[in-house]
Amino acid sequence: MARSSKRMRRLVGLFQDLETAERAKVAALTRQINEVQTAQEELLSRLAEPTPETEPFLGLMSRSVGNMDRRLQRLAKEQEFAIQRYAQAAGRTQGAAGLLADVRAEEARKNEQKSLEALLEFRQSSVAQGRGKSHGGS
Numbered sequence: 164m165a166r167s168s169k170r171m172r173r174l175v176g177l178f179q180d181l182e183t184a185e186r187a188k189v190a191a192l193t194r195q196i197n198e199v200q201t202a203q204e205e206l207l208s209r210l211a212e213p214t215p216e217t218e219p220f221l222g223l224m225s226r227s228v229g230n231m232d233r234r235l236q237r238l239a240k241e242q243e244f245a246i247q248r249y250a251q252a253a254g255r256t257q258g259a260a261g262l263l264a265d266v267r268a269e270e271a272r273k274n275e276q277k278s279l280e281a282l283l284e285f286r287q288s289s290v291a292q293g294r295g296k297s298h299g300g301s
Contacts, residue, residue, distance in 0.1 A: 168270055171263040178256040185249035192242040196235060203231040 209217055210224055217224065 168266050171266050175259045178259045182252040182256045185252045188245045196238045
């Protein structure tokens with residue numbers, strides 16, 4: 164049974180590592196989304212108040228806003244899928260942790276049962292020896 168517990172601990176550790184990796188992906192996508200949104204907002208404010216230096220680049224800047232918008236949409240979809248994968252990984256981790264707790268409880272129950280059986284065996288042998296001595300002493 165200890166082998167089962169050891170295997171389950173390794174499995175829980177593996178699932179925790181996978182969960183951590185998925186959480187890192189979600190965080191990276193969130194950072195990317197924030198960076199693109201910030202860049203897009205800055206570009207939109209420059210477009211709203213063009214200066215003589217930026218006027219020749221207005222067409223290019225507006226195309227960049229469109230590209231950023233498409234990138235934000237793509238990143239949002241990726242983030243949505245990453246969040247789903249993270250939730251699934253967290254569920255697997257919780258399930259494996261529950262199984263590990265069950266395995267440990269079963270191990271503890273079996274160890275207690277062995278101890279009780281050994282105690283009962285000892286008591287029975289003590290009683291049998293006591294009976295043998297009383298008959299031998301008479």
